[in-house]
Amino acid sequence: MLPTSSSPLIATEHLIKRFGQKTAVNDVSFEVRAGEIFGFLGPNGAGKTTTIKMIVGLLQPSAGMVRVAGYDVQSQPLQAKAASGYVPDTPNLYPKLTGRELLRFVGDLYEVDPVQVGRRSEELLKLFDLDQAGDDPIDSYSHGMQQKTALAAALIHDPKVLVLDEPTVGLDPRSARLIKDMLRQMAERGAAVFLSTHILEIAERMCDRIGIINKGELIAVGSMDELRSLGKGETSLEDIFLSLTGGTEYAEVADVLR
Amino acid sequence: MTETSISLSQPNPALWRYVWKLLRLRGVILISEFRRAKLRRKIGMIFLGLLAIAGLVFAFVLSWLLLRFMRSPELAQFMGNTQPLLESMPTLVISAAFAAILITSFAVLLQALYLAGDMEFLLSAPVPIRAIFITKLLQATLPNFSLILLFGLPVLYGLGASGGYNILYYPLVLIVLALVALATAGLSSLLVMAVVRIFPARRVAEVLGFVVAILSFTCSQSGQFARYANVSQDQATQMLNLATRFNTPWSPLTWAGRGLVDIGEGRWPSGAGLVLLTIVITSGVFALSLATAERLYYSGWASVQISTGKKASARRNGAVQPRVAIAAPLRRLLPADVRGLIAKDWLMLRRDLRNMSQLITPLILGAVYALMLIRSGGQAPAGRGEAPAVFMEIMQNVMVYGNVAISLFVSWSLLSRLAALGFSLEGKNYWMVKIAPISIARLLGAKYLAAFLPTLALGWVFLVIISLVQRASPGTLIFGMLVVLLTIAGTAGLNLAFGVIGANFNWEDPRRVTQGGIGCLGALASFLFLGISLLLFFGPAVLLKMLGGPAAAGEFAGLALGGIVCLIGGFVPLWLVRGRVRCLGED
Numbered sequence: 081m082l083p084t085s086s087s088p089l090i091a092t093e094h095l096i097k098r099f100g101q102k103t104a105v106n107d108v109s110f111e112v113r114a115g116e117i118f119g120f121l122g123p124n125g126a127g128k129t130t131t132i133k134m135i136v137g138l139l140q141p142s143a144g145m146v147r148v149a150g151y152d153v154q155s156q157p158l159q160a161k162a163a164s165g166y167v168p169d170t171p172n173l174y175p176k177l178t179g180r181e182l183l184r185f186v187g188d189l190y191e192v193d194p195v196q197v198g199r200r201s202e203e204l205l206k207l208f209d210l211d212q213a214g215d216d217p218i219d220s221y222s223h224g225m226q227q228k229t230a231l232a233a234a235l236i237h238d239p240k241v242l243v244l245d246e247p248t249v250g251l252d253p254r255s256a257r258l259i260k261d262m263l264r265q266m267a268e269r270g271a272a273v274f275l276s277t278h279i280l281e282i283a284e285r286m287c288d289r290i291g292i293i294n295k296g297e298l299i300a301v302g303s304m305d306e307l308r309s310l311g312k313g314e315t316s317l318e319d320i321f322l323s324l325t326g327g328t329e330y331a332e333v334a335d336v337l338r
Numbered sequence: 339m340t341e342t343s344i345s346l347s348q349p350n351p352a353l354w355r356y357v358w359k360l361l362r363l364r365g366v367i368l369i370s371e372f373r374r375a376k377l378r379r380k381i382g383m384i385f386l387g388l389l390a391i392a393g394l395v396f397a398f399v400l401s402w403l404l405l406r407f408m409r410s411p412e413l414a415q416f417m418g419n420t421q422p423l424l425e426s427m428p429t430l431v432i433s434a435a436f437a438a439i440l441i442t443s444f445a446v447l448l449q450a451l452y453l454a455g456d457m458e459f460l461l462s463a464p465v466p467i468r469a470i471f472i473t474k475l476l477q478a479t480l481p482n483f484s485l486i487l488l489f490g491l492p493v494l495y496g497l498g499a500s501g502g503y504n505i506l507y508y509p510l511v512l513i514v515l516a517l518v519a520l521a522t523a524g525l526s527s528l529l530v531m532a533v534v535r536i537f538p539a540r541r542v543a544e545v546l547g548f549v550v551a552i553l554s555f556t557c558s559q560s561g562q563f564a565r566y567a568n569v570s571q572d573q574a575t576q577m578l579n580l581a582t583r584f585n586t587p588w589s590p591l592t593w594a595g596r597g598l599v600d601i602g603e604g605r606w607p608s609g610a611g612l613v614l615l616t617i618v619i620t621s622g623v624f625a626l627s628l629a630t631a632e633r634l635y636y637s638g639w640a641s642v643q644i645s646t647g648k649k650a651s652a653r654r655n656g657a658v659q660p661r662v663a664i665a666a667p668l669r670r671l672l673p674a675d676v677r678g679l680i681a682k683d684w685l686m687l688r689r690d691l692r693n694m695s696q697l698i699t700p701l702i703l704g705a706v707y708a709l710m711l712i713r714s715g716g717q718a719p720a721g722r723g724e725a726p727a728v729f730m731e732i733m734q735n736v737m738v739y740g741n742v743a744i745s746l747f748v749s750w751s752l753l754s755r756l757a758a759l760g761f762s763l764e765g766k767n768y769w770m771v772k773i774a775p776i777s778i779a780r781l782l783g784a785k786y787l788a789a790f791l792p793t794l795a796l797g798w799v800f801l802v803i804i805s806l807v808q809r810a811s812p813g814t815l816i817f818g819m820l821v822v823l824l825t826i827a828g829t830a831g832l833n834l835a836f837g838v839i840g841a842n843f844n845w846e847d848p849r850r851v852t853q854g855g856i857g858c859l860g861a862l863a864s865f866l867f868l869g870i871s872l873l874l875f876f877g878p879a880v881l882l883k884m885l886g887g888p889a890a891a892g893e894f895a896g897l898a899l900g901g902i903v904c905l906i907g908g909f910v911p912l913w914l915v916r917g918r919v920r921c922l923g924e925d
Contacts, residue, residue: 136773139924162775172766174682176689181682188678189774217689220538233770 087150088113089163089241089272090135095144097130104130106296107144112272112289114240117263119287120276123325127296128276129169132245135274136166149240162190164241165234169249169276171226175219179210179229182218183236190237197236204232208258223250231259242266244275248282260286284317294325356469357476360460364477394488401492426585427497428511429595431490432518436591438486439522440529443478445546447523447530450474451635452539461636471527471632479523483516490515494598503602510601510613514594517620524627531631531640544691547849551695552702559706590619672787675776679784684792686763687756692848693763696755701796704748708804711740739876741804742818749797749826750868757789757833758860761841761922762851768843768923778919782834782912790830797822817893821875824900828871828907829864835911836860841922867907875900 088111097105105127112118122128133139135146137153137160146153149163173182180201187197205211208228218226227250234242242263248256263273263286277283283290290307292300300310300320307320314320372383451457451474460470491511498507533542585592597612634640672680687693764771771781801822805815840856878899879892 138769138772140921158775158777161773164773166769166773168769172769174686174767174770176686177682181685185678185682186770186774188674188681189771189776191674191775194674219540 088147089149090118090243090274091145091147092131092135093145093147095131095134095146096142097127097134097139098142103296105134105141105293108293108296108298109144110291110298110301112241112274114270114272115267116288117267117273117275117286119283119290120274120293121278121280121283121290121321122276122293126293126325128293129245131293132166132243132274132276136164136243137161138166162237163239164243165237165239167227167230167234167242167244167247169245171223171230173218173226173229173233176217178215178217179205179221179232180214182229183233186233186236192237200236200238201232204235207262208232208255224252224255227251228255239271241272242274244273246277247275248277248279280317280321290317292321292324299324353466353469353472356465357472360465360469360473361476364473394485397485397488398492401489402496405493405496422585424497424501425599426595428494428598429585429589429592431486431494432515432594433589433591435483435486435490435515435518436522439479439482439519440526442482443475443523443526444530445543445550446478446482447474447527448534448539448543448546450477451527451530451640452534453543457635467632467636468628471628471635475520475523475527475628478526479519483519486519487512487515498602501602504604507598507602511598514598514613514616514620517617517624518591518594521620521623521627524624524631527631528627528634531634535640535642548691548695552698555699555702559702590616594620673780675774676780676784676787679771679776679781680788680791683760683763683785683788690848693755696849697752700748700751700755703751704744704800707744707747708741708800711744711804712807739818739821739872739879741801741808741810742821742876743872744804745797745801745818745822746825746868746872748800749793749822750829750864752793752796753789753826753829753833754861754864756793757786757830758837758857758864759851760785760789760834760837762837762843762845763848765843765845765848765851772923778916781919782838782916785837786830786834786908786912789834790826793830794823794826797826813890817897820897821872821900824897824904825868825871825875828904829868831908832864832867832911833860835915836863838912838915838918838922843923871900871904871907874903 090112091110093109095105095108096103108127108131110118120128120131130139134141135148135153137157140154146160148160151160151163153160174185177185183201183204184194184197187194187201192200201214202211205214208231210225210228210232213221213225218229221229227247231244231247234244244263247259247263251259260282263275267273267288275287284304289301289303291298292307300307302310304317307317308315310320310324314323372380375383457470461467494511495508497503498511537545585595593612594616597609597614597616600606600609601613602609631640687697761768776784798819801818802815805818810818836856836859840860842851845851875896878895879889882892882895883889
């Protein structure tokens with residue numbers, strides 16, 4: 081791994097988010113360093129997306145702190161946002177803009193030099209195989225194309241921190257592989273990649289460290305080896321995940337049904 | 339024979355059981371929607387239902403009145419022999435039914451086949467494909483058919499009763515109308531598929547909505563220009579004779595109409611022949627179009643779009659730079675993020691026809707009122723001449739600024755969309771703006787300018803055109819332009835602030851962006867603000883004029899007074915809501 085730095089590019093400290101009486105995220109603290117791909121796992125409704133939304137500045141935490149590239153997302157939101165890129169699980173993009181126009185718009189929002197935006201847009205569109213559809217309105221794109229456009233938009237300003245919520249959902253194997261390779265390249269160039277996924281195989285193969293959240297609480301963080309040591313002798317991430325999140329009883333039910 | 343063709347061509351004995359099942363399913367969904375709706379929505383739905391019933395009663399009464407009019411001696415005096423007109427009534431009603439069902443079922447079928455999203459679910463269910471299509475066609479036909487019956491039956495049955503028609507005439511009228519409706523819906527389904535093969539379904543729906551909205555609004559407003567009292571006898575005769583032109587011998591719709599009249603009047607051979615021909619043709623068209631529609635849909639023909647030359651040539655030419663209508667001076671003045679947001683907002687407004695239909699209505703209103711003002715010659719309406727002289731003098735002095743008032747009314751209507759919905763129109767895409775490093779001041783500034791600049795341009799264009807036609811003095815024009823500038827500046831700020839408070843990002847169709855009570859309050863507040871501003875701008879000038887003083891001094895005083903209030907109105911509300919912008923989109 082080439083450029084690494086000791087200072088974390090993402091850091092959460094005692095992060096809490098409450099929606100009325102319900103605590104969606106409870107006292108979550110972790111760090112993601114430069115050059116690292118961090119996988120964020122958890123069952124449905126565990127608080128993954130809420131945590132991600134607080135990292136990228138979409139949701140205000142009820143308590144605690146989020147730092148992105150060393151900037152406090154609450155008190156220095158502009159600097160923190162300028163350093164990060166985000167790809168949501170559902171890519172809601174302006175339907176009447178074309179792919180090229182969307183990239184140009186995002187470039188303007190991040191105040192990237194127009195010439196650079198033009199050059200980078202073409203590179204990204206070509207990379208994601210969208211150059212032919214670049215002048216079509218986004219509402220004519222398939223889900224996978226929209227997902228790739230959202231990723232291109234997140235990369236247009238070359239962020240130090242990339243946050244992705246279920247990035248491979250709806251993508252064909254070729255595009256999924258492309259994204260995995262690109263995330264690895266970004267990490268090798270010194271960026272911090274934070275991704276949530278339900279595909280444990282991706283997390284196991286791609287991520288340097290993994291965090292598991294359950295019922296709003298971070299129950300395990302570490303490398304695969306460190307997670308294995310937490311479990312009861314399980315070797316695969318799936319077994320560790322089910323053991324930690326209490327999913328093994330479902331496997332037993334499935335056995336009975338069989 | 340392939341498996342597909344077998345399933346399509348073999349008659350299924352349980353077909354109508356499935357059709358009934360699917361229709362019942364639709365009914366269950368409607369009832370369930372009503373049961374689960376909030377009380378406010380339930381009351382609204384009941385009110386709409388009552389309104390629809392009132393509309394139907396109105397249609398029924400209107401049809402009776404029309405028939406009475408057709409038989410009135412005054413009309414006979416006007417037109418001479420009304421018999422050809424009366425005999426062409428069945429053809430007229432059938433032609434109207436054909437046209438109305440073709441147009442309305444096009445929109446309903448577009449929704450039902452392509453946009454409702456239930457076709458895949460239904461086609462994958464163990465239900466004959468024909469049952470699905472019949473249900474969709476019935477769904478598209480039934481509501482319009484009931485309306486046509488309500489309009490047409492009183493006329494056709496009244497014609498039969500007054501002409502002493504044979505008893506067979508009455509059930510045949512129903513049968514013929516029903517078959518024409520079904521055949522038309524079948525043709526309409528093919529038309530929908532052919533159009534969607536060329537253009538995306540969503541785009542077709544947008545264009546259709548836009549055209550219907552503009553046409554209906556234009557028609558409703560153009561009535562204000564009509565001078566029915568001035569219609570001459572010749573014009574009336576020509577207009578009524580138009581009805582007989584539908585009676586062309588080559589049209590199958592005429593055969594249906596003539597057949598019914600012949601049956602009614604006891605001309606059995608020709609009547610039976612024409613009615614039988616009608617039944618065969620309509621049943622044939624319905625069956626054929628149903629089978630073709632099923633095949634086209636199931637084979638995928640109707641879902642695969644053919645590429646258009648325009649798109650291909652655009653691709654051949656390589657990257658197309660987005661055309662953003664921001665003038666060069668603005669480009670230099672504004673930061674890139676503000677510029678980007680404005681350009682994006684304008685592109686979205688321009689391209690989404692669902693927005694355009696709402697943006698164009700103020701233009702039509704403005705054009706209508708401007709023409710009315712020009713036609714009146716800028717004079718206050720005299721009325722019955724009972725108003726006090728002082729009042730008439732005030733009115734006359736105020737009318738001098740009528741052009742400004744109309745321009746501002748048009749601008750206010752536009753602002754209620756552009757500024758008040760400036761944030762809401764972002765919809766579910768707002769996350770892109772929220773994660774971007776753009777400050778609240780710049781975000782508000784961008785939204786403000788995106789609403790203010792086009793509204794100002796529109797207000798000025800209206801003002802200049804009306805002033806030129808009215809030959810207003812350059813001084814009055816400049817005064818008017820400043821008033822428009824300042825008032826729009828104030829109203830835009832106020833509208834945008836209310837838009838921030840009532841922002842709603844959770845919608846699918848931009849025409850249905852609602853802001854609830856806050857939206858109504860905002861519209862009221864901005865209209866009140868508009869009234870107060872105009873009073874402050876024009877009050878001193880009108881007062882000085884009436885006292886015999888120089889109008890220019892009054893205009894200067896008005897500009898100072900109104901200007902200060904407008905600048906406060908443009909800035910203070912936005913300053914008050916700045917904290918709320920930070921939390922937008924977190925619900």
